[in-house]
Amino acid sequence: MSETTARDTIGGDLPGPGSPPQRQPGRLRLAFDAFVVRREATIFIVAVGLLLYFWANNEDFLSHNNLVNLSQQTAPYAIIATGVVLLLVCGEIDLSVGSVFVLAPFLMHYMVDFYGVYPIVAIIGSVLAGAAIGLANGLIVVVLRVPSFVATLGMLFLVLGIMLTTSHAYPAAIPEAAEGLAGWFGQADWSELIWCLIIVAFFHIVLTRSRWGLHTVATGGNPLGASEAGIRTGRIKIGNFMVTSSLGAFAGILEAFRVNSIDPSAAGADGAAPMLVAVSAAVIGGTALAGGSGTVVGALLGALVLAELRNGFNLIGISANPFNIILGLAIIISMVLNVHLTRLRRAGRR
Amino acid sequence: MNTVPVTTAPALAVEHLAKGFGAVTALRDVNLRLEKGEVLALVGDNGAGKSTLLKILCGFHRPDTGRILLDGEEVVLKSVDHARSLGIDAVYQDLALVNELTVYHNMFLNRERVGRTRLLHNRTMRRIAQEHLDEMGVNIPSVDVEVAKLSGGQRQAIAVARSVYSEARILLLDEPLAAMGAKEGALILDLVGDLKARGEVSIIIIAHNYAQVFEVCDRVNLLQHGEITFDKRTAETSVGELTDLVVEEYRRSRAT
Ligand SMILES: Nc1ncnc2c1ncn2[C@@H]1O[C@H](COP(=O)(O)OP(=O)(O)OP(=O)(O)O)[C@@H](O)[C@H]1O
Ligand SMILES: [Mg+2]
Numbered sequence: 309m310s311e312t313t314a315r316d317t318i319g320g321d322l323p324g325p326g327s328p329p330q331r332q333p334g335r336l337r338l339a340f341d342a343f344v345v346r347r348e349a350t351i352f353i354v355a356v357g358l359l360l361y362f363w364a365n366n367e368d369f370l371s372h373n374n375l376v377n378l379s380q381q382t383a384p385y386a387i388i389a390t391g392v393v394l395l396l397v398c399g400e401i402d403l404s405v406g407s408v409f410v411l412a413p414f415l416m417h418y419m420v421d422f423y424g425v426y427p428i429v430a431i432i433g434s435v436l437a438g439a440a441i442g443l444a445n446g447l448i449v450v451v452l453r454v455p456s457f458v459a460t461l462g463m464l465f466l467v468l469g470i471m472l473t474t475s476h477a478y479p480a481a482i483p484e485a486a487e488g489l490a491g492w493f494g495q496a497d498w499s500e501l502i503w504c505l506i507i508v509a510f511f512h513i514v515l516t517r518s519r520w521g522l523h524t525v526a527t528g529g530n531p532l533g534a535s536e537a538g539i540r541t542g543r544i545k546i547g548n549f550m551v552t553s554s555l556g557a558f559a560g561i562l563e564a565f566r567v568n569s570i571d572p573s574a575a576g577a578d579g580a581a582p583m584l585v586a587v588s589a590a591v592i593g594g595t596a597l598a599g600g601s602g603t604v605v606g607a608l609l610g611a612l613v614l615a616e617l618r619n620g621f622n623l624i625g626i627s628a629n630p631f632n633i634i635l636g637l638a639i640i641i642s643m644v645l646n647v648h649l650t651r652l653r654r655a656g657r658r
Numbered sequence: 659m660n661t662v663p664v665t666t667a668p669a670l671a672v673e674h675l676a677k678g679f680g681a682v683t684a685l686r687d688v689n690l691r692l693e694k695g696e697v698l699a700l701v702g703d704n705g706a707g708k709s710t711l712l713k714i715l716c717g718f719h720r721p722d723t724g725r726i727l728l729d730g731e732e733v734v735l736k737s738v739d740h741a742r743s744l745g746i747d748a749v750y751q752d753l754a755l756v757n758e759l760t761v762y763h764n765m766f767l768n769r770e771r772v773g774r775t776r777l778l779h780n781r782t783m784r785r786i787a788q789e790h791l792d793e794m795g796v797n798i799p800s801v802d803v804e805v806a807k808l809s810g811g812q813r814q815a816i817a818v819a820r821s822v823y824s825e826a827r828i829l830l831l832d833e834p835l836a837a838m839g840a841k842e843g844a845l846i847l848d849l850v851g852d853l854k855a856r857g858e859v860s861i862i863i864i865a866h867n868y869a870q871v872f873e874v875c876d877r878v879n880l881l882q883h884g885e886i887t888f889d890k891r892t893a894e895t896s897v898g899e900l901t902d903l904v905v906e907e908y909r910r911s912r913a914t
Binding site: 517 | 742758
């Protein structure tokens with residue numbers, strides 16, 4: 309032991325045996341590390357790569373019309389995935405968001421056509437109804453201590469059943485009174501994309517730069533420690549359940565306006581499809597299911613990659629059937645990368 | 659005996675505190691006084707209820723019965739935040755650090771600095787965290803690394819630094835030396851000594867290694883079976899006496 313090192317200091321040298329050398333890394337190495345560590349960067353490269361690949365195979369891939377298609381295949385799922393990321397980061401999951409997605413436009417339709425509510429008020433009301441469903445999810449999980457997987461599985465069928473019963477499983481038209489708003493809420497070419505970018509940007513800042521975001525990470529990373537530090541972890545979870553369901557409701561309304569019809573099968577027969585796509589987008593975008601880490605921007609890129617695959621396969625004339633093979637592989641590979649990169653990053657420990 | 663004492667009220671007093679977890683009785687009837695500017699060592703076997711007592715005093719657990727008095731006035735601690743607002747801060751045995759967050763975010767966990775826009779003031783927090791760790795002599799590569807990358811002792815140092823610089827009047831330290839090497843432990847004890855010399859802070863240290871804390875503490879309390887069974891000034895007792903007491907108790911319990 310030399311006298312000059314670590315004298316009067318706590319801790320001493322950092323890396324344990326077997327970890328990569330961390331002394332004086334070059335600038336290039338640092339930049340590389342920072343890049344690899346940012347999961348958004350990897351998925352961004354994949355998104356650009358796919359774009360170029362499909363474009364090379366079919367010039368129409370980047371035509372105006374197809375870009376609109378791509379944006380519309382990305383935006384609603386990215387909006388839902390934003391909420392899903394917040395929930396996954398705080399250690400919970402919401403399986404019910406897909407059925408909220410189908411219920412919300414029906415609620416709007418009921419309010420406008422049966423109760424004469426102003427369309428804009430009905431839209432806000434439907435989103436608030438979504439928030440109420442999220443509140444119920446959160447209370448069941450936090451207060452009654454039911455695991456969120458089970459609680460929201462129940463809510464999935466409950467909400468789906470309410471939607472099917474009240475609508476008699478018949479599609480409805482967009483209320484005439486609301487047609488003036490259609491362009492703003494999903495029908496205009498870029499409307500969904502603009503909403504999506506605003507929502508993603510807002511919640512990216514919430515997650516990375518606000519106390520709420522920091523406490524969301526803390527709640528998922530170390531639930532006991534977070535509450536010992538005085539963080540009200542129950543409140544954080546309930547809040548994020550409410551955000552997720554609200555975003556699900558809003559995405560459902562945007563999609564109804566876009567396709568110009570309110571369809572009871574918009575989320576598939578079991579109401580799970582939008583949730584599955586959103587969770588896939590989140591995972592591909594680098595969010596771990598273990599809680600404590602995740603990125604909203606990554607989820608947006610994940611949703612874009614999924615849209616590119618779906619749209620591109622279609623465009624270059626490959627049958628849609630192999631799409632699921634690619635999707636499955638993409639999810640598994642992303643998860644492997646997640647686990648592996650996390651371990652790399654933690655190499656200094658134990 | 660029950661009348662509130664003589665000259666000045668103690669910084670913290672506990673009367674007839676009890677706490678159970680379902681079938682387990684963690685604390686039966688705890689009476690304890692912490693004078694102003696005093697350092698009190700709380701010792702006891704594993705499972706004696708030390709951490710439970712600490713978690714009650716910092717507002718994390720609610721006691722089943724009993725009273726807590728701050729400066730002679732009864733308080734009901736509603737939450738960790740509430741206790742903090744009254745000047746009580748704790749280092750938990752499990753440290754309450756979040757692996758996924760940076761060192762400086764951990765040091766400001768639930769006390770984050772925010773600007774007028776309500777966004778985190780990362781620059782300020784990073785600077786202050788660095789200053790405090792430098793001042794304490796904690797050696798970590800950077801306040802920007804995630805806590806997951808630190809060693810056990812480094813993590814403990816972060817947790818201690820977080821509380822020491824919280825400007826609390828009453829500090830509760832649950833085995834703050836557990837993961838520390840001899841030298842690092844001495845540094846923490848020096849820090850406690852400094853705080854004591856300034857006389858503004860009253861401290862409870864939970865420790866298993868009596869010898870280590872004996873130098874800095876004024877008084878020792880022994881917690882056994884949910885009660886304080888031994889209360890002496892450090893000057894009037896010795897490491898040997900305490901060890902004998904604990905071991906003798908153990909022999910007796912084996913015999914019956
Ligand atoms: N959250 C809890 N739920 C149930 N039982 C608990 C809980 N916390 C503590 N206990 C029980 O209360 C008793 C006292 O535990 P406590 O952690 O206070 O002991 P301790 O004196 O700190 O022990 P150690 O020296 O091992 O840290 C133990 O029997 C423990 O099992
Ligand atoms: Mg303990």
